[in-house]
Amino acid sequence: MTMGLTAEMLARIQFAFTVSFHFIFPALSIGTASYLAVLNGLWLWKRDRAYLKLFEYWKTIFAITFGMGVVSGIVMSYQFGTNWSEFSDKAGAVIGPLMGYEVLTAFFLEAGFLGIALFGRKRVGEPLHMVAVVAVAVGTLISATWITSANSWMHTPAGFSVDSNGNFVPEDWWAIIFNPSFPYRLTHTVLAAFLTTAFAVGAVGAWHLLHDRTNRQARIMFSMAMWMAAVVTPIQIFVGDQHGLNTLEYQPQKIAAMEGHYESHPNGAPLILFGIPNEDEQRIDFAIEIPKLSSLILKHDLNAPLQGLEDFPEDERPPVLIPFFTFRIMVAIGFLMLGIGMWSLWARYRKTLYEDRWLHRAALAMGPSGFIAVLAGWYTTEIGRQPYTIYGLMRTSDSLSPVDAPAVGASLVAFVIVYFLVFGAGVFYLFRLFRRVPILEEDHELDRGPHRAAGINPGPAQEEPIRAGGSSSGD
Structure with a gap:
């Protein structure tokens, strides 16, 4: 179990x-x-x-x-x-x-x-x-x-x-x-x-x-x-x-994990758009990244250093x-x-x-x-x-x-x-x-017409109301 x-x-x-x-x-x-x-x-x-x-x-x-x-x-x-x-x-x-x-x-x-x-x-x-x-x-x-x-x-x-x-x-x-x-x-x-x-x-x-x-x-x-x-x-x-x-x-460790930064980047960190984290090798495999963009987003400076997970115990x-x-x-x-x-x-x-x-x-x-x-x-x-x-x-x-x-x-x-x-x-x-359909119960009665509201069973032609602009299914 x-x-x-x-x-x-x-x-x-x-x-x-x-x-x-x-x-x-x-x-x-x-x-x-x-x-x-x-x-x-x-x-x-x-x-x-x-x-x-x-x-x-x-x-x-x-x-x-x-x-x-x-x-x-x-x-x-x-x-x-x-x-x-x-x-x-x-x-x-x-x-x-x-x-x-x-x-x-x-x-x-x-x-x-x-x-x-x-x-x-x-x-x-x-x-x-x-x-x-x-x-x-x-x-x-x-x-x-x-x-x-x-x-x-x-x-x-x-x-x-x-x-x-x-x-x-x-x-x-x-x-x-x-x-x-x-x-x-x-x-x-x-x-x-x-x-x-x-x-x-x-x-x-x-x-x-x-x-x-x-x-x-x-x-x-x-x-x-x-x-x-x-x-x-x-x-x-x-x-x-x-x-x-x-x-x-x-919580800098959390940011490093979210960004996929195993290593520190002293001169600007890339933004990793996609990849596969490899915990054993401490890296992102098949990484697709934009150089230095992560530093720009997080510190508003292309060359700002960012800590990686390697900086923490x-x-x-x-x-x-x-x-x-x-x-x-x-x-x-x-x-x-x-x-x-x-x-x-x-x-x-x-x-x-x-x-x-x-x-x-x-x-x-x-x-x-x-x-x-x-x-x-x-x-x-x-x-x-x-x-x-x-x-x-x-x-x-x-x-x-x-x-x-x-x-x-x-x-x-x-x-x-x-x-x-x-x-x-x-x-x-x-x-x-x-x-x-978002209508009230009384509107159902109006849609059904006076015959059904009075308890009279209408004929087949009266079963469905005709909607303006086309059929009830809408094109």
């Missing part, structure tokens, strides 16, 4: 597996909550029923992703006690309150207003319903803030002391919360959630436009998503660059293979998102945004891109932190609970089976919801 893996490696795999499942749901729910607030605000402002239709369409999707995110997050948190009790014991005085604040502020806010946001429009009135929708959106952002702060502290610890028993004792909560990497990580994470949602919404809109380009709700979905892609993607690329500079300052070097590839996957997806955004601007300028079927197909193919990018980014930053849980202070091997490999392996197998069954069913249902 353990396949020769140690308890530490199995525990790491288990945590990575559960976090990967968990991360994809907040990545969508954070952005969707804000999207719902925007749609509801547009409905109240313009009184255009198209926005109300879209709100009702996406609120069900949000409810399911929110629920699956909560459940998967609870399961994940238990592992701090089962697999990582030494870490919890030593760092609990810092990490525990940050996780507790997330529950006391964000989760209580979300849970308190979620029912009103989903079901209370007619019961509490439009103004209070809007307050509830905004409260849920704010709650998701507060949740991201506390969780990102806790994770960032593990990368750039600050505001603490270590007592005689090796416990981390908080000394300055402002320094703990606003640790050096926190602003960059929070901004990068929230923008990633917005882009993940934008491309999911854009893919759904593109799907329906490919089937019926006259569907107004699909047009609005697609247009809003493409605006987000065009405006936010360049900002995200800039923020990612700033995050990289911060990482270079505080061997037992402090992170693995290269996974961060090297996941970093490139994340960056490549970022530039693909930028390309889609620019393409949409060109189509908008030519007034073909709703007729450009190749753009729609490209947007549909990019639907999962945000999820892949956030997972790739998470693997890059977390595996690049190794061999530490608290960077430079507490090793992963010292954070493990006193558990045997077979016990961890058995629970990992159980997690894999249950997660794929439960969350697989949830994701399948989400795709069923995505395929629904």
Whole structure:
């Protein structure tokens, strides 16, 4: 069952597996909550029923992703006690309150207003319903803030002391919360959630436009998503660059692993576009590189020196293979998102945004891109932190609970089976919801005509309404 893996490696795999499942749901729910607030605000402002239709369409999707995110997050948190009790014991005085604040502020806010946001429009009135929708959106952002702060502290610890028993004792909560990497990580994470949602919404809109380009709700979905892609993607690329500079300052080993720099470069480091890391020989095989460009990007100087992994003790070097590839996957997806955004601007300028079927197909193919990018980014930053849980202070091997490999392996197998069954069913249902045409139930009655609404069975010729501009399949 353990396949020769140690308890530490199995525990790491288990945590990575559960976090990967968990991360994809907040990545969508954070952005969707804000999207719902925007749609509801547009409905109240313009009184255009198209926005109300879209709100009702996406609120069900949000409810399911929110629920699956909560459940998967609870399961994940238990592992701090089962697999990582030494870490919890030593760092609990810092990490525990940050996780507790997330529950006391964000989760209580979300849970308190979620029912009103989903079901209370007619019961509490439009103004209070809007307050509830905004409260849920704010709650998701507060949740991201506390969780990102806790994770960032593990990368750039600050505001603490270590007592005689090796416990981390908080000394300055402002320094703990606003640790050096926190602003960059929070901004990068929230923008990633917005882009993940934008491309999911854009893919759904593109799907329906490919089937019926006259569907107004699909047009609005697609247009809003493409605006987000065009405006936010360049900002995200800039923020990612700033995050990289911060990482270079505080975690230079991670940058060396991401860049594939086994050797130091005193006179300018090349940017390795692609290659295959060779851990045995400490080099990148089949490397395709641009001379000195890495130094220009990271230090804004073509000839600036950059450290390689050889400058650090061997037992402090992170693995290269996974961060090297996941970093490139994340960056490549970022530039693909930028390309889609620019393409949409060109189509908008030519007034073909709703007729450009190749753009729609490209947007549909990019639907999962945000999820892949956030997972790739998470693997890059977390595996690049190794061999530490608290960077430079507490090793992963010292954070493990006193558990045997077979016990961890058995629970990992159980997690894999249950997660794929439960969350697989949830994701399948989400795709069923995505395929629904975004109209309200009362609009179905209008589409069916007065005969069916009155309970009269129409003849075959009346079964399908004739759409303006062509068939229901859209060319």
